[in-house]
Amino acid sequence: xxxxxxxxxxxxxxxxIHAGALVALLWYFSWGWLLVTIAAWQFFGLIGVxxxxxxxITHRAFVSVLPLKIFHLxxxxxxxxxxxxxxxxVHRTHHKYADTERDIHSPREGFWAAHLxxxxxxxxxxxxxxxxxAPKDLTGDRLLQFFQTTHxxxxxxxxxxxxxxxxxxxxxxxxxxxxxxxxxSAWSINSLGHLYGYRNYDTPDxxxxxxxxxxxxxxxxxxxxxxxxxxxxxxxxxxxxVDPGFLYIKLxxxxxxxxxxxxxxxSSARVAQTDNASILQ
Ligand SMILES: [Zn+2]
Ligand SMILES: [Zn+2]
Numbered sequence: 001x002x003x004x005x006x007x008x009x010x011x012x013x014x015x016x017i018h019a020g021a022l023v024a025l026l027w028y029f030s031w032g033w034l035l036v037t038i039a040a041w042q043f044f045g046l047i048g049v050x051x052x053x054x055x056x057i058t059h060r061a062f063v064s065v066l067p068l069k070i071f072h073l074x075x076x077x078x079x080x081x082x083x084x085x086x087x088x089x090v091h092r093t094h095h096k097y098a099d100t101e102r103d104i105h106s107p108r109e110g111f112w113a114a115h116l117x118x119x120x121x122x123x124x125x126x127x128x129x130x131x132x133x134a135p136k137d138l139t140g141d142r143l144l145q146f147f148q149t150t151h152x153x154x155x156x157x158x159x160x161x162x163x164x165x166x167x168x169x170x171x172x173x174x175x176x177x178x179x180x181x182x183x184x185s186a187w188s189i190n191s192l193g194h195l196y197g198y199r200n201y202d203t204p205d206x207x208x209x210x211x212x213x214x215x216x217x218x219x220x221x222x223x224x225x226x227x228x229x230x231x232x233x234x235x236x237x238x239x240x241x242v243d244p245g246f247l248y249i250k251l252x253x254x255x256x257x258x259x260x261x262x263x264x265x266x267s268s269a270r271v272a273q274t275d276n277a278s279i280l281q
Contacts, residue, residue: 017176023172041185044079044178045079047076049218053079053081053087061231061233065257080183081186085144085148086134089130092130099205106206162174200225200237201227210222219236219243220235222235222237232262234246
């Protein structure tokens with residue numbers, strides 16, 4: 001696919017999602033739909049994006065038993081952001097070059113460039129070796145490859161099922177409005193999470209912590225803590241910081257479904273010991 005067609009497809013997708021979200025508010029508004037959509041956004045965002053794509057797949061912060069891993073990846077697929085191999089590759093590259101000119105989404109180039117403009121910088125990604133060949137622990141995992149290749153067609157299936165179940169109101173609310181919320185909350189970590197808030201650690205990047213952002217991103221708002229200890233499963237480090245994603249991980253650990261949990265201390269020890277530090281980034 002050439003650059004123009006890829007950009008047009010991306011623009012069409014983003015316009016369709018936001019137009020559908022607007023139609024939900026203007027034509028199909030009800031408090032019931034709004035509450036169900038917020039609940040679905042929070043559930044699939046927390047399990048699918050924060051716990052699965054970010055902590056489990058990208059940073060290997062814990063290991064879950066196979067049925068739970070499949071459940072996590074299914075939640076990630078429904079969240080509708082990107083397939084796990086692409087998501088993890090993009091995010092590891094962000095850690096590697098955070099807030100340098102090679103960072104693919106840094107507010108150095110402005111708020112909107114970090115928020116969503118970076119999606120259109122395909123040439124920049126193509127010039128970077130990290131995107132020529134995704135890391136082997138991702139490409140060699142057949143389960144991740146399955147979810148990667150089915151990610152796009154599965155979105156059509158989800159929308160078709162929503163239409164069959166609840167007609168256009170379901171498509172506009174649980175399809176478009178929910179995905180718009182998921183996208184903007186995740187993108188806010190890239191933009192707001194490197195611009196506004198407080199810092200517990202003097203990291204070389206501009207990452208910040210925000211309790212408000214953490215509240216609706218499953219704990220991801222503690223982004224400065226995360227840049228300090230990227231391999232750690234827990235993102236809250238100080239009193240008064242609440243990490244809902246970690247509460248879920250601890251619950252699953254207590255049920256014997258999650259093991260090998262990485263703490264801040266263990267993750268920094270692993271960085272020092274391993275040659276393949278990109279796994280932790
Ligand atoms: Zn960051
Ligand atoms: Zn990360």
